[in-house]
Amino acid sequence: MAELAVNRSASEFRKGIQAGISIAIGYAPIALTFGLLAKTTGLSIGETVLMSLVVFAGASQYISLSLVTLGTGIVEIILTTFIVNIRHFLMSTALNEKSEEDHFINKAIYSFGITDETFSVAAMKEGTVTSGYMFGLNLISYVSWVVCSGIGFLIGASLPQTLQESMSVALYAMFIGLLVPSMKKxxxxxxxxxxxxxxxxxxxxxxxxxxxxxxxxxxxxxxxxxxxxxxxxxxxxxxxxx
Amino acid sequence: MSSEIVWMILGMGVVTYIPRMLPFALFKGKELPPFLQGVLKNVPSATLGALIFPGVLFIQEDIWFGILGAAAAFLVAYLGANVIVVVLGAIAVLSVYSFII
Structure with missing residues (x-):
């Protein structure tokens, strides 16, 4: 029985990884650009990667860089971050209704990875959402975000201009791809x-x-x-x- | 690493994590009044609408870039393709478009 449960959560984890591939692709150009901007703002490689590791929220990371450039105080930057990211409260509340029962610790861990994108994918999934699925989905998105932030800083350039421009549509295309099947139904x-x-x-x-x-x-x-x-x-x- | 930046990052991390985690601590799920449960079920579709518009129109200075990308994604999705195919399709269409422009 125990083996059965392990197998099931392993396959749920794999499903989550698969569902997160679009997010990982979509995050790449945004994170690469973030790394590049962080460098021009004067952050070190350690600080850049630390921010992506600890915050994991695109819009607010970009905003914090422009505020650092303006010389804004850290309390104000933290407050702005809070206001920008408070929408996740609504998303987590909605996802909580859909998530399978589990230890709070597991939920507390995967809730760290709830972004506009991971929420959208999980919320549009048919049926309930398991912790294994959430771990897979959030992990691949998180790895893409953190690794590409570091690469963006190190190579000091983003993707070729045309590809970068074309890829900026990726996350929007993903949102549309998630929405349209439900619209048809x-x-x-x-x-x-x-x-x-x-x-x-x-x-x-x-x-x-x-x-x-x-x-x-x-x-x-x-x-x-x-x-x-x-x-x-x-x-x-x-x-x-x- | 400058300690001020590190403190800023840690602070940003805490205030970002709290709204993400709090609902899981506050609500067990399914105990809210039916009307609120209904509203929460509506949240994902509504969120997607708000995440797409007007943001997609402003991904490049050329507004047609976003419109074309969204239209391509919509068409591919409408034909029943997988999300990854929708993403790659929209990128491909825009690559051709920026090549022509």
């Missing part, structure tokens, strides 16, 4: 995504909210509105039958 998904896209575009283009908050607000507004409308429709249909 359910019109509700189309409404949810379209509404959140509209809200986020409005919040971002009007500079009403910083990008971290804009994603949280757009997601919540869309998720709540669609839920309310669906509830009302169900009620109406229910009354129609009576």
């Amino acid at each position: 359910s019109i509700k998904v189309v409404y949810l995504a379209a509404l959140a896209a509209c809200f986020n575009t409005i919040f971002t283009l009007t500079n009403a909210l910083s990008s971290g908050w804009a994603i949280v607000a757009a997601t919540l507004l869309s998720a709540v509105l669609v839920e309310i409308i669906e509830g009302l429709k169900k009620k109406q249909r229910g009354e129609g039958h009576e």
Whole structure:
């Protein structure tokens, strides 16, 4: 029995690794550029890799570099990082509903690797999410992020210009690749995504909210509105039958 | 390593980790009111919409770059391809586009 359980979690781990390949590809150009920028900002190789190891959050790492250049104090940089990354609270809450029961320690470890991308892949997966799957998914993404940050610093250059430009679409293409199959299956998904896209575009283009908050607000507004409308429709249909 | 930068990195790590981990400590899952559970089920699809737009339009100065990449990804995904094929397809289309431009 024990052997069976080990085999199962090994195959879940492998599934997670496979699901994370797109993320690893998508992270490469972003992390390479981060390494390069960190070098020009004046960080050492140790500091650059340490930041990718400890923080593992793309947008906030980029922002911290520009704040260091501006001479911003570290408390303010940490506070900004917190605000940019608070959206993960919403993602972890949603993922928690979908994750298989396990020791808190395991969840506390894999939760370190929850990013926009790993969350999207895990959340769009059919059925529940096991810890083994999360470890595989997060690990391959994390390795790509950390290793490519270091390489970017060392070779002091990113990929050839055209390839770099083309690869900048990778993570967006992955998001689209995750979303479209669900859109085909359910019109509700189309409404949810379209509404959140509209809200986020409005919040971002009007500079009403910083990008971290804009994603949280757009997601919540869309998720709540669609839920309310669906509830009302169900009620109406229910009354129609009576 | 300068100690100030290291402290900054550690601080950034802590404030990034806490929002990621906290929900797993606070909620056991499935005990929230049904309405909230429904909202949380909607979160992934909504998040993807917000992550794609408007960000994809601004990946390069040329706005058509993002539009073309998104359209290519959408088409390949709509035909039922695996996510990796969608990613590689969009990269390939844009490589051809930047070669022509």
